[in-house]
Amino acid sequence: MASMMQPQIILLKEGTDTSQGKPQLISNINACMAVADVVRTTLGPRGMDKLIHDDKGNTTISNDGATIMKLLDIVHPAAKILVDIAKSQDSEVGDGTTTVVLLAGEFLKEAKPFIEDGVHPQNLIRSYRTASFMAIEKIKELAVSIEGKSLDEKRSLLAKCAATTLSSKLIGGEKDFFAKMVVDAVIAIGNEDRLNMIGIKKVQGGTMRDSFLVNGVAFKKTFSYAGFEQQPKKFLNPKILLLNIELELKSEKENAEIRLSDPLQYQSIVDAEWNIIYDKLDKCVKSGAKIVLSRLAIGDLATQYFADRDIFCAGRVAEDDLHRVAAATGATVQTSVNNVIDEVLGSCEIFEEKQVGSERFNIFSGCPLGQTATIVLRGGADQFIEEAERSLHDAIMIVRRAMKNSTVVAGGGAIDMEISRYLWQHARNIAGKSQLFINAYAKALEVIPRQLCDNAGFDATDVLNKLRQKHALAAGEGALYGVDINTGGISDSFANFVWEPAVVKINAINAATEAACLILSVDETVKNPKSESAQSDAAGMGRGRGGGGMRGGRGRGMRRR
Ligand code: ADP
Ligand code: MG
Numbered sequence: 001m002a003s004m005m006q007p008q009i010i011l012l013k014e015g016t017d018t019s020q021g022k023p024q025l026i027s028n029i030n031a032c033m034a035v036a037d038v039v040r041t042t043l044g045p046r047g048m049d050k051l052i053h054d055d056k057g058n059t060t061i062s063n064d065g066a067t068i069m070k071l072l073d074i075v076h077p078a079a080k081i082l083v084d085i086a087k088s089q090d091s092e093v094g095d096g097t098t099t100v101v102l103l104a105g106e107f108l109k110e111a112k113p114f115i116e117d118g119v120h121p122q123n124l125i126r127s128y129r130t131a132s133f134m135a136i137e138k139i140k141e142l143a144v145s146i147e148g149k150s151l152d153e154k155r156s157l158l159a160k161c162a163a164t165t166l167s168s169k170l171i172g173g174e175k176d177f178f179a180k181m182v183v184d185a186v187i188a189i190g191n192e193d194r195l196n197m198i199g200i201k202k203v204q205g206g207t208m209r210d211s212f213l214v215n216g217v218a219f220k221k222t223f224s225y226a227g228f229e230q231q232p233k234k235f236l237n238p239k240i241l242l243l244n245i246e247l248e249l250k251s252e253k254e255n256a257e258i259r260l261s262d263p264l265q266y267q268s269i270v271d272a273e274w275n276i277i278y279d280k281l282d283k284c285v286k287s288g289a290k291i292v293l294s295r296l297a298i299g300d301l302a303t304q305y306f307a308d309r310d311i312f313c314a315g316r317v318a319e320d321d322l323h324r325v326a327a328a329t330g331a332t333v334q335t336s337v338n339n340v341i342d343e344v345l346g347s348c349e350i351f352e353e354k355q356v357g358s359e360r361f362n363i364f365s366g367c368p369l370g371q372t373a374t375i376v377l378r379g380g381a382d383q384f385i386e387e388a389e390r391s392l393h394d395a396i397m398i399v400r401r402a403m404k405n406s407t408v409v410a411g412g413g414a415i416d417m418e419i420s421r422y423l424w425q426h427a428r429n430i431a432g433k434s435q436l437f438i439n440a441y442a443k444a445l446e447v448i449p450r451q452l453c454d455n456a457g458f459d460a461t462d463v464l465n466k467l468r469q470k471h472a473l474a475a476g477e478g479a480l481y482g483v484d485i486n487t488g489g490i491s492d493s494f495a496n497f498v499w500e501p502a503v504v505k506i507n508a509i510n511a512a513t514e515a516a517c518l519i520l521s522v523d524e525t526v527k528n529p530k531s532e533s534a535q536s537d538a539a540g541m542g543r544g545r546g547g548g549g550m551r552g553g554r555g556r557g558m559r560r561r
Helices: 022-040 065-072 079-092 097-116 121-142 151-166 170-189 265-286 300-308 319-329 382-405 414-427 434-445 447-456 460-472 502-520 529-539 541-560
Strands: 017-020 050-053 059-062 198-204 212-214 216-220 234-236 239-243 291-294 312-314 350-356 359-365 373-379 407-410 481-483 490-492 499-501 524-527
Touching: 017 022, 022 065, 022 079, 022 097, 022 502, 022 524, 050 065, 059 065, 059 382, 065 079, 065 097, 079 097, 079 502, 097 121, 097 434, 097 447, 097 502, 121 407, 121 414, 121 434, 121 502, 151 170, 151 382, 151 499, 170 198, 170 212, 170 373, 170 382, 198 216, 198 319, 198 359, 198 382, 212 216, 212 359, 216 319, 239 319, 265 300, 300 312, 319 359, 373 382, 382 499, 382 502, 407 414, 407 502, 414 434, 414 447, 414 460, 414 481, 414 502, 434 447, 447 460, 447 481, 460 481, 460 490, 499 502
Parallel strands: 198 373, 216 373, 239 291, 291 312
Antiparallel strands: 017 524, 050 059, 212 373, 216 359, 234 350, 350 359, 407 499, 481 490
8 A cells, every 4th residue: 555655756666576664574574483483382391293295295304493394495585584594504503493483483473563563673673682692691600610620420411412312303212322422422422513523324124213313433334245254354453554546457458558569478468457456456465455445446356356365445435534544543544555654554452343233334443543433223114214313423423512511401491480580670670661571571482491491392381381480489589480391390400400401492483583673674675577477386386387378479460460
């Protein structure tokens, strides 16, 4: 209506779609709320999973907010922002991806009535920013440090953080088993910053409990030639040689052109080739290595040659596996076999080729540098193992974060309730409209405990009232109380070891507030006609053709006349 009353000034190309003002803002908020509704039910230990089926026929079952958001393929321009914050939360801290989307959705939902009533978005944004700043200060104040504890103590504390993360996942039933494994893996890599030093290998079959941790490297046996079976499959303290060259006969004759004048000379050429490869193999053997790995192929001749000398070899080892072996055993990858000195060889306590389910695995354990660890995951369906891997990734990230920042807060909605109460209390002393906005922000924070209850089938109103009453107690007596997922009541989450690294909450609140403010600050979307037509072409071919047909019909009619 408003746009009809304005004088028409042509500014943009014809066909450009501009929606602006309040309706645009409201429509963006609605889109974001719709996205939040999708992931809503996955929050918490009793959350449900989503099965996502894409056009290529792949199915993914996941509980992870970031994974779901990525797979949803959202096209709405404003709602895409939520996808981005979920992704950034995933890469920054690794967990809390559902939380961040839910919070952003809830902040916007609380803002909606104000926008409808004609409040200027900038006023809301300012108050939201203040509230978020205060919330984060409060979290920092409430966070409990686990610094200065002994290693054993730290281990159990970290395991609790990992268990909290895992409790909402498919493998939640075995959370203690996996939490311990994750903590061992993270401690094993020490201060090493490269996440890829923890390998996760998936082997279908068996049960979750058959999963195990290798303090070192493990990878699937590579393709091998005849003669491999005669090689020994177990070594104690072997020397390890890593190569990046082919050990194959054929490799010598490539890229060469030879002209012969006498057929008899041919034999010498053939001999030369054999000599070259034998020379290479000889050098490998002389180096004293008992295990030879190469990123490139190791042919049948070499395999047999090594077998005769009780050496184990594997060709075509994946690059990241080879890097992990190098990091763990202290070996350096060689691009030539000339001059292999002792320093470039690695070693480990035990090398073994073992059967894991239906696969054979090469396992290096007891590595001196110990900067790597490998988790071998077992389980039934493919989708199950995939989701287990994603869950472990979350847990690994959390433990690493907790180790670095080493402060934790009470989960289960306890920290959210406490900040909410703090903001309510603070808002009481504010004169003016911003009191309402800060209250709205505080109310939005309650979405976490409320959703935890809803997802578990508890009476959310009842539980929230109990929580509010507890948190209102003087001197922060009830500050650690959160939803008790086992009884449907409330309990001291901290005492029950429902812990989350403070950084997860801080990052989630920060990112969700930023996203909400970003969406509130947009009052116009401009879509240029080109991108729009490209989109509708892709979306509805049928409609486009129908239109063409109509035009064609009219054209013929005209000609006839
Ligand atoms: P996200 O993707 O945001 O990490 P999750 O589905 O992992 O979402 O759920 C995390 C929420 O579940 C956190 O708020 C956490 O405090 C809560 N939570 C985890 N374990 C428990 C538990 N045992 N009891 C109560 N709440 C829990
Ligand atoms: Mg989680």
